[in-house]
Amino acid sequence: xxxxxxxxxxxxxxxxxxxxxxxxxxxxxxxxxxxxxxxxxxxxxxxxxxxxxxxxxxxxxxxxxxxxxxxxxxxxxxxxxxxxxxxxxxxxxxxxxxxxxxxxxxxxxxxxxxxxxxxxxxxxxxxxxxxxxxxxxxxxxxxxxxxx
Numbered sequence: 001x002x003x004x005x006x007x008x009x010x011x012x013x014x015x016x017x018x019x020x021x022x023x024x025x026x027x028x029x030x031x032x033x034x035x036x037x038x039x040x041x042x043x044x045x046x047x048x049x050x051x052x053x054x055x056x057x058x059x060x061x062x063x064x065x066x067x068x069x070x071x072x073x074x075x076x077x078x079x080x081x082x083x084x085x086x087x088x089x090x091x092x093x094x095x096x097x098x099x100x101x102x103x104x105x106x107x108x109x110x111x112x113x114x115x116x117x118x119x120x121x122x123x124x125x126x127x128x129x130x131x132x133x134x135x136x137x138x139x140x141x142x143x144x145x146x147x148x
Contacts, residue, residue: 018094026091027099028061034103034128036073037084038110041124045074052113056106088131101138104129108139 018026035053039045050070057065092100107128111121129139 023094023096023099026094027096027102028063030088030091030095030099031060031103031106032057032065032073033084033087034107035110036070038074038107038121038124038128039070040074041111041118041121043120045071046114048114049110052110056109060102060106085127085131088128089133092132095132097138100132100134101141104132104134104139105141 035056039049039053050067053070054065054067057063095103104125107125111117111125
């Protein structure tokens with residue numbers, strides 16, 4: 001998936017219905033945008049964070065993303081925090097509960113990947129959680145009926 005290819009954004013704002021395939025594509029876009037921007041949340045992109053983001057994206061989407069893709073997305077004005085929050089707030093109703101929960105859990109995973117979590121990262125996490133309207137149970141990874 002190309003970073004600049006945010007075709008689902010147009011579909012969402014155009015009011016079209018979302019098929020399951022489109023919901024999955026939207027999830028990939030949201031995950032990339034959120035995690036890439038998270039790498040720069042504390043104004044210091046750590047290599048360990050970028051590597052963890054690559055692993056998370058591969059695990060959740062099955063697609064490979066280069067370090068350069070993530071660094072470019074993290075620095076892009078398109079992904080600035082206020083724009084990202086506005087975008088997330090506008091697409092959250094098109095996302096499944098599972099995708100919103102996966103996104104916020106993956107974000108926490110990124111922030112835990114280096115030696116400490118900064119105040120800026122905590123603030124970013126809280127703002128993304130609010131924009132996605134995730135519940136405390138979703139943040140904790142609790143899903144009704146999902147007991148192993």
